[in-house]
Amino acid sequence: xxxxxxxxGLFFSIIGCLLFAYGISTMHNPGLYEKxxxxxxxxxxxxxxxxxxLVMLALSKGVREKQ
Amino acid sequence: MEHRFELGxxxxxxxxxxxxxxxxxxxxxxxxxxxxxxxxxAGRSMPAWVAGIAFISTSLGALDVMGxxxxxxxxxxxxxxxxxxxxxxxxxxxxxxMMPFYYGSKARSVPEYLSLRFDEKTRALxxxxxxxxxxxxxxxxxxxxxxLTEELLGWSFYVALFLSAGVVLxxxxxxxxxxxxxxxxxxxxxxxxxxxxxxxxxxxxIGGWTGLKTNLGPVVASLPATHYAPDTWSTTWxxxxxxxxxxxxxxxxxxxxxxxxxxxxxxxxxxxxxIQRAMAANSIAAARNTPLIAAIPKMFTPFLVLPGVIAxxxxxxxxxxxxxxxxxxxxxxxTIIMLMKHYLPPGLLGLGLTALLASFMSxxxxxxxxxxxxxxxxxxxxxxxxPTGDRALDQSHYLRVARLTTIFAVAASIGAAGIxxxxxxxxxxxxxxxxxxxxxxxxxxxxxxxxKKATGHGAFAGLFSGLTAAILHHGLTRPSGSLxxxxxxxxxxxxxxxxxxSQNFWCAIISCSTSAAVTILVSLATCHRKHKAELVGLVYxxxxxxxxxxxxxxxxxxxxxxxxxxxVIVLSIVFW
Numbered sequence: 001x002x003x004x005x006x007x008x009g010l011f012f013s014i015i016g017c018l019l020f021a022y023g024i025s026t027m028h029n030p031g032l033y034e035k036x037x038x039x040x041x042x043x044x045x046x047x048x049x050x051x052x053x054l055v056m057l058a059l060s061k062g063v064r065e066k067q
Numbered sequence: 068m069e070h071r072f073e074l075g076x077x078x079x080x081x082x083x084x085x086x087x088x089x090x091x092x093x094x095x096x097x098x099x100x101x102x103x104x105x106x107x108x109a110g111r112s113m114p115a116w117v118a119g120i121a122f123i124s125t126s127l128g129a130l131d132v133m134g135x136x137x138x139x140x141x142x143x144x145x146x147x148x149x150x151x152x153x154x155x156x157x158x159x160x161x162x163x164x165m166m167p168f169y170y171g172s173k174a175r176s177v178p179e180y181l182s183l184r185f186d187e188k189t190r191a192l193x194x195x196x197x198x199x200x201x202x203x204x205x206x207x208x209x210x211x212x213x214x215l216t217e218e219l220l221g222w223s224f225y226v227a228l229f230l231s232a233g234v235v236l237x238x239x240x241x242x243x244x245x246x247x248x249x250x251x252x253x254x255x256x257x258x259x260x261x262x263x264x265x266x267x268x269x270x271x272x273i274g275g276w277t278g279l280k281t282n283l284g285p286v287v288a289s290l291p292a293t294h295y296a297p298d299t300w301s302t303t304w305x306x307x308x309x310x311x312x313x314x315x316x317x318x319x320x321x322x323x324x325x326x327x328x329x330x331x332x333x334x335x336x337x338x339x340x341x342i343q344r345a346m347a348a349n350s351i352a353a354a355r356n357t358p359l360i361a362a363i364p365k366m367f368t369p370f371l372v373l374p375g376v377i378a379x380x381x382x383x384x385x386x387x388x389x390x391x392x393x394x395x396x397x398x399x400x401x402t403i404i405m406l407m408k409h410y411l412p413p414g415l416l417g418l419g420l421t422a423l424l425a426s427f428m429s430x431x432x433x434x435x436x437x438x439x440x441x442x443x444x445x446x447x448x449x450x451x452x453x454p455t456g457d458r459a460l461d462q463s464h465y466l467r468v469a470r471l472t473t474i475f476a477v478a479a480s481i482g483a484a485g486i487x488x489x490x491x492x493x494x495x496x497x498x499x500x501x502x503x504x505x506x507x508x509x510x511x512x513x514x515x516x517x518x519k520k521a522t523g524h525g526a527f528a529g530l531f532s533g534l535t536a537a538i539l540h541h542g543l544t545r546p547s548g549s550l551x552x553x554x555x556x557x558x559x560x561x562x563x564x565x566x567x568x569s570q571n572f573w574c575a576i577i578s579c580s581t582s583a584a585v586t587i588l589v590s591l592a593t594c595h596r597k598h599k600a601e602l603v604g605l606v607y608x609x610x611x612x613x614x615x616x617x618x619x620x621x622x623x624x625x626x627x628x629x630x631x632x633x634x635v636i637v638l639s640i641v642f643w
Contacts, residue, residue, distance in 0.1 A: 010088075011084070026414075037268060042412065
């Protein structure tokens with residue numbers, strides 16, 4: 001059976017990267033973030049999601065090396 | 068309609084990546100699907116944490132997510148009762164007391180357990196009811212999501228219907244139950260990631276916990292035609308002495324008995340949709356830990372409801388320009404949608420939408436994989452084509468049947484979605500029916516596991532009479548102000564409940580007690596067909612206690628149960 005942490009890690013690191021990059025590129029566009037109380041939430045959410053993805057990838061890799 | 072989302076390329080990109088991943092997971096699993104056991108039972112190979120997350124993911128379907136945020140606005144923090152009192156005790160009970168019999172009996176489904184413990188007629192009744200309900204529920208959630216995407220994205224109803232049904236079909240056809248379970252784990256994390264930014268932004272907007280209490284007070288106190296205390300929306304048990312004091316229209320004992328006992332035990336301890344996740348675990352210890360591990364994130368799900376509670380304040384602050392009105396009437400199901408539109412910028416909006424679609428597909432795939440197992444094992448194998456004795460031949464035959472069943476189940480769900488489109492009110496009716504089937508079943512399984520004298524005739528009579536009692540109750544009562552016959556009162560109205568919720572609670576209480584009483588009486592009057600030796604592993608008093616295995620302390624079911632229970636008690640007191 002597959003280790004689901006691998007696809008989860010892959011998915012969240014890709015999405016995290018994407019959101020982070022989008023957040024950076026739209027940083028100077030305050031109109032976009034009026035809704036989110038002026039916070040560029042894409043940067044922060046992207047970063048956290050990316051880190052979560054990395055943790056998942058690390059866990060799955062560790063398991064594979066042990067086997 | 069003003070509900071329309073404007074999505075950017077980034078939102079579509081996230082949606083597209085998600086769709087690719089669920090199919091990728093199914094594709095990775097396809098070469099493991101060598102026989103029916105792998106396809107329908109996931110080869111009993113899941114680690115406890117995977118089974119545990121899938122276990123709660125099935126109850127995070129799109130309708131549940133939309134419903135729970137809507138309840139947050141409607142009932143405030145009393146919605147927490149659905150999680151703390153309404154799920155945790157039942158999950159702990161399942162893990163500690165019931166799982167050893169479900170898993171240890173080697174039954175492959177709940178109906179099969181009924182056949183081992185009681186007899187064939189009890190199994191057949193349950194299997195048929197369960198199959199019909201599962202297809203209808205999966206069809207109705209398909210209908211709901213297709214309507215939603217039509218409104219939000221402007222896609223045609225049929226595009227949304229066939230696209231999502233097609234994706235679910237591909238990944239369940241490829242990987243069966245394993246694929247459904249693995250995708251549920253992925254979907255769980257997406258739902259959490261999609262909702263957390265909403266919790267953060269809405270809490271920041273209202274000014275944190277203190278802001279929530281001070282801002283909600285005046286809003287709640289000024290609600291027309293009610294006399295709620297200002298802190299009604301930010302407390303859980305404080306105003307449950309009388310039904311008139313709280314928006315749920317129910318007293319504390321109604322909550323304890325209806326939600327905390329009958330409805331929750333009926334769902335978590337007997338619904339094959341969730342039990343199947345624990346049955347797919349790789350050992351009896353993992354199966355017992357499945358609901359206990361699931362209880363840990365479940366305890367904290369109530370905090371995802373907070374944006375719903377905050378929506379009440381937004382609705383009553385004209386400066387915020389927030390409304391959930393649909394043609395002039397508040398539609399609480401729209402709460403989460405409008406909150407996303409209100410707070411989320413492009414990017415996170417796509418993630419939020421993906422979370423909704425993910426939760427929808429996970430609910431649907433869950434129903435379809437449970438239907439597959441019950442149909443193949445409890446109807447096809449039991450009554451249409453018996454096993455021939457040649458294991459390899461049987462396994463490949465049943466695998467082929469299970470694959471075809473997947474296609475049939477998706478097609479039938481689309482048909483059910485079409486019925487829902489014709490009769491829009493049927494949704495409420497079906498959800499009521501689903502609990503009507505589960506509540507009597509809980510009484511029968513509970514007596515079967517813990518009372519060795521319960522007989523097959525008793526169980527059948529109990530199931531049947533419990534269902535009849537529930538249907539009669541529905542026909543004779545209705546929630547106040549409702550004119551639709553789908554909500555009850557189609558025979559003659561003898562009692563009117565303040566809200567729908569209390570009607571559901573009492574329906575469950577009545578059908579469960581009828582079922583229990585009839586099972587006991589008929590069991591005492593009939594004699595046992597099963598020999599004592601046949602009941603070992605199925606009945607508590609005839610089964611030797613499992614000796615404690617040398618597992619680490621955090622893998623011991625009793626330790627986990629104590630931690631979970633203690634945390635819920637502390638949380639309940641803090642948010643009393």
